Amino acid sequence: MLLRELREERGLSQFALALQTEVSQRHLSFVETGRANPSPELIGKLADRLELALRERNRLLLAAGHAPVYRETSLDDVELDAVREAARRILKAHEPAPALLVDRRWNVVELNQGVALLAVLVAPHLLEPPVNVMRVSLHPDGLAPHVVNFGQWREHLLARLRRQIAVSLDDELAGLYEEVSSYPGVKGTPAPTGNEAADVLLPMRLRVGDRELEFFSTMTVFGTAADITVAELAIESFFPADAETRKVLEDLA
Structure with missing residues (x-):
């Protein structure tokens, strides 16, 4: 659901995103509906194509059941x-x-x-x-x-x-x-x-x-x-x- 929302906010069709990340549209559809869990490598590709900031990349990883990669340090640290x-x-x-x-x-x-x-x-x-x-x-x-x-x-x-x-x-x-x-x-x-x-x-x-x-x-x-x-x-x-x-x-x- 999160991936679909991010994709639609950028005006990309499911077909276009699948094509640009070299996965089948069927597999991407399964990922968006939660019927398939994407690998961290695929999430990285999707995040690159969607030009996601580090915070949103972590959100995608968490939504797929993976540990977040990027840390968030307090400004006072x-x-x-x-x-x-x-x-x-x-x-x-x-x-x-x-x-x-x-x-x-x-x-x-x-x-x-x-x-x-x-x-x-x-x-x-x-x-x-x-x-x-x-x-x-x-x-x-x-x-x-x-x-x-x-x-x-x-x-x-x-x-x-x-x-x-x-x-x-x-x-x-x-x-x-x-x-x-x-x-x-x-x-x-x-x-x-x-x-x-x-x-x-x-x-x-x-x-x-x-x-x-x-x-x-x-x-x-x-x-x-x-x-x-x-x-x-x-x-x-x-x-x-x-x-x-x-x-x-x-x-x-």
């Missing part, structure tokens, strides 16, 4: 000290521009001093741990009233969450989506119409005092992670998208 130190160095090097380290549910793990530029616009209750990036971005007491192109930015963030939920089938992420998508819109901020002039990158246009700053962001992950916790960490870094924003950051530096 001494074994992850080197990972957190590496992240801190990256965050520090990105100053004065904002950058932060988040977990798979968009909770902030580490941040740099540049985030203060954004935090001053956010109500204190949204900055109480655990700070969640999606809540801060979309809540009416957060950045939402200050984002000039909020309609576009909101849809971008919600689409990102929808994709993440489709891949992970994570109930907590689904709950987060239900929460943030129910926040009221910001007065005077039009929703995207679908015919806006396309930017090379979708910027976040932020009104700070009498200035309008413009940022685009990148996401960085640990490419060789063999631990679930590490694999699900990501660094979001904001870069100036125009000369004025670059000048503001230089002044802050």
Whole structure:
């Protein structure tokens, strides 16, 4: 059942998945209905084709009666000290521009001093741990009233969450989506119409005092992670998208 759900979320037919993993459609049907138990090797092939994250690979193994392969280490464990130190160095090097380290549910793990530029616009209750990036971005007491192109930015963030939920089938992420998508819109901020002039990158246009700053962001992950916790960490870094924003950051530096 889990395999079928993961396959259907990716828009793959049973025939296509069977063909790409070099098994018969009949055998794959038996695997999906629980009439046959796949070997760990077949699960590995299926996981590769479905591009499953480490957590979902463990779930498939457990569903088939096998022991999970990938461990999940607590963020506070001494074994992850080197990972957190590496992240801190990256965050520090990105100053004065904002950058932060988040977990798979968009909770902030580490941040740099540049985030203060954004935090001053956010109500204190949204900055109480655990700070969640999606809540801060979309809540009416957060950045939402200050984002000039909020309609576009909101849809971008919600689409990102929808994709993440489709891949992970994570109930907590689904709950987060239900929460943030129910926040009221910001007065005077039009929703995207679908015919806006396309930017090379979708910027976040932020009104700070009498200035309008413009940022685009990148996401960085640990490419060789063999631990679930590490694999699900990501660094979001904001870069100036125009000369004025670059000048503001230089002044802050």
